[in-house]
Amino acid sequence: MDRIGKVDNCSARSRGSTSNMKFLTTNFLKCSVKGCDNSNLNFPLHYVGANCQLEQDESIEFNPEFLLRIIDRLEWPAVVSVAADLGNNDLPPNKPEFDENLTEEDMVILRDLHTLLIQTNITEGQMQCKNCEHIYYIKNSIPNLLLPPHLA
Amino acid sequence: MLATPYVTCDYSKVYEPSEDSFLLLDALEADVSWLNNRFDGTAPLTVEIGSGSGIVSTFLMQNNIPNMNGIYLATDLNPWALEATLDTCSRNDCKTKRFDVLQTDLTSAIRKNEVDLLVFNPPYVPAESVPYVPVSKDAVHDDEWLFLALDGGDDGMVVTRRLLDTLDLILSENGVAYILFCARNNPETVSSHMKLRGWNSKLVEHRKAGWEVLSVYKFFRK
Numbered sequence: 001m002d003r004i005g006k007v008d009n010c011s012a013r014s015r016g017s018t019s020n021m022k023f024l025t026t027n028f029l030k031c032s033v034k035g036c037d038n039s040n041l042n043f044p045l046h047y048v049g050a051n052c053q054l055e056q057d058e059s060i061e062f063n064p065e066f067l068l069r070i071i072d073r074l075e076w077p078a079v080v081s082v083a084a085d086l087g088n089n090d091l092p093p094n095k096p097e098f099d100e101n102l103t104e105e106d107m108v109i110l111r112d113l114h115t116l117l118i119q120t121n122i123t124e125g126q127m128q129c130k131n132c133e134h135i136y137y138i139k140n141s142i143p144n145l146l147l148p149p150h151l152a
Numbered sequence: 153m154l155a156t157p158y159v160t161c162d163y164s165k166v167y168e169p170s171e172d173s174f175l176l177l178d179a180l181e182a183d184v185s186w187l188n189n190r191f192d193g194t195a196p197l198t199v200e201i202g203s204g205s206g207i208v209s210t211f212l213m214q215n216n217i218p219n220m221n222g223i224y225l226a227t228d229l230n231p232w233a234l235e236a237t238l239d240t241c242s243r244n245d246c247k248t249k250r251f252d253v254l255q256t257d258l259t260s261a262i263r264k265n266e267v268d269l270l271v272f273n274p275p276y277v278p279a280e281s282v283p284y285v286p287v288s289k290d291a292v293h294d295d296e297w298l299f300l301a302l303d304g305g306d307d308g309m310v311v312t313r314r315l316l317d318t319l320d321l322i323l324s325e326n327g328v329a330y331i332l333f334c335a336r337n338n339p340e341t342v343s344s345h346m347k348l349r350g351w352n353s354k355l356v357e358h359r360k361a362g363w364e365v366l367s368v369y370k371f372f373r374k
Contacts, residue, residue: 025252028197028225032260043263060248066221069195075263118250142234143254145261146285152257 020057020121021141026082027074031129032136032145032152041131044078047085052125052138054086062114064107068098071113083116154181157210157244161236164294167204167301171361172332176273177211179330179357179368187218187269190326195221196268197324201258201315203228204301206237208271213241213249218269224251225262230297231255231289258314264321270329274312278336279303282310308337316346319371328372330356335365346371 026044036042076095083091096113098106125138136145146152156177159169180187196218200209203226211217213224226237234253241251254261259270275282282305286296304311312331315322319329333339343353351371358367 021252021254022250024223024250025225025254028263028266029254029261030263032256034260037264060250063221066195066250069193069221070223073195142231143252143261144231145254145256146229147257149284 023120024117036131039131045127048126165232166236169207191218198269201272203237206240213246273332275304276308278308
């Protein structure tokens, strides 16, 4: 398997800022429009890759125990689709599974997922609802999902 | 007693930590082992709504509440509050925590039934109405942003009620919400209504603070 944690257009540097929208967070964000809650297209949002700036932030250490627990609750198809939005097409279609005793190969996969989920940050970008097509912006690493008054 | 995070920000735009904030910290501290047991073996998602200065989220992260493997999101309508929250997080050495902020109304941008620990110190002051969200970050008057943190409309309950009415769609199966009330919100009545709607509702802490009587209730499924 290729290095699944790598996102191509990601600059390998950390600003050392606390303001970092992690890839992981994309697994929890949906469209704010109430009407879209009845659609299954409101999650995950579509990340407009060409307009997204990514950064690698290595301040959070690799923690296999945490990763096992978080992978357990992730919506895997959304991980795959957002990674593809951002230029990474190397993720396996099915959620990786791990036995109690982690092999060396497992550790490689977990490290890659750490790089992707925790260390890959979206600093600037656009997210679009696949149902209503409303565009939300990420500026200075803070996603803004407030709606204009006519949609709220 | 667990230490209180160090906070400094522009209090003309962001709510300054006060008795209500501290009561919320005390309530969460009192429930540390209860929360720890509840989320044992998981990576719980904590969401603080209206994080303001960030004191509560920072406190939770500093003390690994609910556990060592938590992830944290803080939301606010006020962009100045989100910056203050990140600043407080960084001043208290929480840079290495799995934490993000997002600008949104309550939890409307968070996938349903994912929140394990929800914490909310709402705008609870009875007022004629809930203020409009300023269109621009640089509002004409700085306190336009501040008033969003204070005025809670009728009975001071308009915003809290909006949250409680959708709690079933927000919390995970095991999820729990800690919410702060003042006496004028009639928390006992709110609590019994929630019980009638099938929730467990428990008073965690209460305190007289000046002329206000504040309380923190927790709500979770039966």
